[in-house]
Amino acid sequence: MKNRILQALSEADGFLSGQELSNLLGVSRTAVWKAIGKLKEEGYEIEAVTNKGYRLVPDQERDILNQAEIEKRLTTVWAGHPVIYEKETGSTNDDIMHMADEGAAQGTLAVASHQTAGKGRRGRTWLSPAGKNVYMSILLRPQIPVSEAPMMTLIMALATYEMLQDLHFPERIRFGIKWPNDLVVSVDGGPYKKFVGILTEMRLEDTEIRDVTIGIGLNLNLESVDPELEETATTLYLATGEKVNRAEIAAGCWNHFEPDYEAYLSAGSLEPLRERYSSALVNIGRKVRILDPKGEFTGIAKAVTSGGELVVTPDDGSEDRRIGTGEISVRGVMGYV
Numbered sequence: 001m002k003n004r005i006l007q008a009l010s011e012a013d014g015f016l017s018g019q020e021l022s023n024l025l026g027v028s029r030t031a032v033w034k035a036i037g038k039l040k041e042e043g044y045e046i047e048a049v050t051n052k053g054y055r056l057v058p059d060q061e062r063d064i065l066n067q068a069e070i071e072k073r074l075t076t077v078w079a080g081h082p083v084i085y086e087k088e089t090g091s092t093n094d095d096i097m098h099m100a101d102e103g104a105a106q107g108t109l110a111v112a113s114h115q116t117a118g119k120g121r122r123g124r125t126w127l128s129p130a131g132k133n134v135y136m137s138i139l140l141r142p143q144i145p146v147s148e149a150p151m152m153t154l155i156m157a158l159a160t161y162e163m164l165q166d167l168h169f170p171e172r173i174r175f176g177i178k179w180p181n182d183l184v185v186s187v188d189g190g191p192y193k194k195f196v197g198i199l200t201e202m203r204l205e206d207t208e209i210r211d212v213t214i215g216i217g218l219n220l221n222l223e224s225v226d227p228e229l230e231e232t233a234t235t236l237y238l239a240t241g242e243k244v245n246r247a248e249i250a251a252g253c254w255n256h257f258e259p260d261y262e263a264y265l266s267a268g269s270l271e272p273l274r275e276r277y278s279s280a281l282v283n284i285g286r287k288v289r290i291l292d293p294k295g296e297f298t299g300i301a302k303a304v305t306s307g308g309e310l311v312v313t314p315d316d317g318s319e320d321r322r323i324g325t326g327e328i329s330v331r332g333v334m335g336y337v
Contacts, residue, residue: 009056017053073251078107079258090117092137093215137215150325157181163252176282192337193234291329
């Protein structure tokens, strides 16, 4: 009912009376009044005038994150259909896996404004404060070899990078991808700092992929970060000085992800996306430290393969090494990147 009232108010040329809304929806005027109240609680500015009715106040800068605001910005066929929005949840990744167990379709998207048990890589906690950021996870059922599942996280990183390019910030704001999937931002040529994290979780049935969940957390309108993380982490607001519409950001990710994902599936490799992905990588041409359980080493990152591996020329003069996206970490020698 809320969505239908919102749509009616959005399309109306002026005010709609409570009786008109009641007739349109086939509900009582009391039900309309209650639904209007809930919309106001969600942040919609709705003007109510005696003997005139209700009017949605236009506001292009309004930042409201919910199902309706995301859905009306999606241009996808399947990615983000349906959108399941919760103001607060434990973990959107866990939500998607639960929905997958219940038979949810590929493309089902869980979105939250706040997580109480957000997850990062290697069991770390992803801090998820309320009302400022976007946390979301999508369900995929790819028919690909298990070894290729890590590619999903690279595709998600590229889609997010492409979404950020759509925002048209000044040239002094530079976005990039720290291989394989951290989104980073640099201001006025300064150090790159992370503000988006991606976590991909795969489940198997026998030896085949049962489902893949891609989770992404975007630090957007938060006005501060933990002082202990200031050297390596930031938010989009801290970097740009501008607040963004979170629903626009959320939908934009999937509007880019769907065609990129389908291009990958069609080719069976990263090849059709490799040039775009490589151009976004901030590691290329830089000295990196490879934290490999088999032995740490430093070298120059040269390229990325069609399999998503990072090609590194070791400083000791040995042959180029191809670094996979498993448990190996890449860090900058003089900092995070």
